[in-house]
Amino acid sequence: MSDKHETAARTADALPDQQPNQLPDEIGGARDATHWAKAVSRLNVSQVPEGAINLNVTxxxxxxPIQGFGKMWQKTYQVRLPQERVSATDLIATWxxxxxxxxxxxNRFYAPLTGIEPGEVALxxxxxxxxxKLxxxxxxxxxxxxxxxxxTPQGHMFAGWITFSATEKDGETVAQAQVLMRxxxxIFELGLTMGGHKQEDRFWNHTMREVAAHFGEIAVVDTQVVCVDKRRQWSRWSNIWHSSAIRSTVYMLGAPVRAVRARLGGKSTG
Amino acid sequence: MTSELTAVRRRDGVAVIDMVGDVNASAEGALDAAWAQATEGHPDAVVLNFEDAGYINSTGIALIVGMMAKARAHAIPIRAYGLTPHYREIFEITRLADFLAINPDEDSAVHGAERSST
Structure with a gap:
């Protein structure tokens, strides 16, 4: 699967009042300051790798999760590995x-050139x-x-975040992916109720099994799903304007037109 | 963070949760217990006091989002104070500040006198 491992350098736009070399102590003294992304107003993609489509990000x-439309869900997927096989920190470094x-x-994840670092953007x-295609x-x-x-940015299937973590407990290293989302x-809410949740479960079950397999383990994935808020936020229906599904579909439908224009443009300039 | 270190106080009909220590995965039980205690009797609002909070990681932020969802479900306003500039920035990045009133001190948080953002 190494063909999926493609890289690109992307950065998020820092707010104008931030200094690039500002030390953690200068922005509040927190010891975790370097672990968090800097404040961003809007995302920017500086380089697009070959084969990647840069839509719905810049x-x-x-x-x-608060800005989303649908019910709020917390989904947790875990696999357990022998601690002597891999430590929590080594597992996360590999992940x-x-x-x-x-x-x-x-499904392709075009990782940032600099790796999984705070503030980096992936397509x-x-x-x-x-x-x-989306x-x-x-x-x-x-x-x-x-x-x-x-x-996630506006237009993504869900509004929220996914935390990947590893902890050591009772001689085991527990790898976890936890999704908090609406x-x-x-349209995405309808999609989730019509099989989307199952597909997402399959997606992360596959991912967790692959993580375990990388360390030589055939793991059973423990899945826990909790509905944190049953209510839909109808005031957020207009998020559909940013829908990556609609915009990606329009983009794909426009491919023949773009191809014809490119050919005509090529002839006129050649 | 442990439940022994997370105190719940009442002031003028408002429940104040004093967050003490690190807010991370290990804080989940303590926060759940504090929330249950704070919302007994349906207070006018719940105020989160971060003055003595330590490290907040992304799992801790997710726990706070969970509290905000519960507050919304029960129509209880939720406000915060005592955040350092760093964590105020984190609340802006994660867009929690869009829905959580961040006040400069306990008085304004309890009385809902000021919102840093809307």
Whole structure:
């Protein structure tokens, strides 16, 4: 699966009042300051790797679960590995380094050139049910030696974040992916209720099994799903304007027109 | 953070949760217990006091989001104070500040006198 491991350098736009070399102590004295992304107004993708489609990322704002439309869910996927096989910190280091390799076929994570580091932006090209292609991205919100968190922009399937972590307990290293999310808009919410949740479960079950397999273990994935808030946020229906599904579909439908224009443009200039 | 270190106080009909120590995965039980205690009798609002909070990681932020969802479900306003500039910035990045009123001190948080952002 090494063909999925592609890299690109991308950064999020820092707010103008931040100094690039500002020390943690200068922004509040917290000992975890370097683990968090700097404040961003809107995402920016500086380099797009070959094969990646940069849609629905540049200029988008980040969205927490609070900005989404659908019910709020917390989904937790865990696998347990012998601690003598891998420590929590080594597991997370490997997970960061080989993150795209563990994804199911048909889905691509174009990792930042500098790796999974706070503030970096990655492009995602996904395959949804019905073979629909979807282009979006994520920003690395937080990263330390034992965990990292990805946060979604406007238009992503869901508003929220995914935290990947590892802990050591009773001689085992527990690897975990935890999703805290709401569907971004009514269409994605409908999709989740019509099989999307199952597909997401399959996606992360596959990922967790691949992580375990990398360390030589055939693992059973423990899945826990909790509905944190049953209510839908109808005031957020207009999030559909940013829908990456709609925008990706329009982009794909426009491919023949773009091809004809490119050919005509080529002839006129050649 | 342990439940012994997370205190719940009442002031003018408002429940104040004093967050003490690190807010991370190990804080989940303590925060759940504090929330249950704080919302007994449906207070006018719940105020989160971060003055003595230490390290907050992304799992801790997720726990706070969970509290905000519960507050919304029960129509209880939720406010915060005592955040360092660093964590105020984190609340802005994660966009929690869009829905959680961040006040400069306990008086304004209890009385809902000021919002840093809307």
């Amino acid at each position: 200029g988008k704002r980040l969205t927490s 960061k380094q080989r993150f795209p390799d563990f994804w199911p076929e048909g 995602l090209n996904m395959t949804l049910p019905g073979r629909m 282009s979006t991205g994520v920003m690395v919100l937080y990263a330390d030696e034992e965990s990292f968190t990805l946060m 569907a971004s808009d009514p």
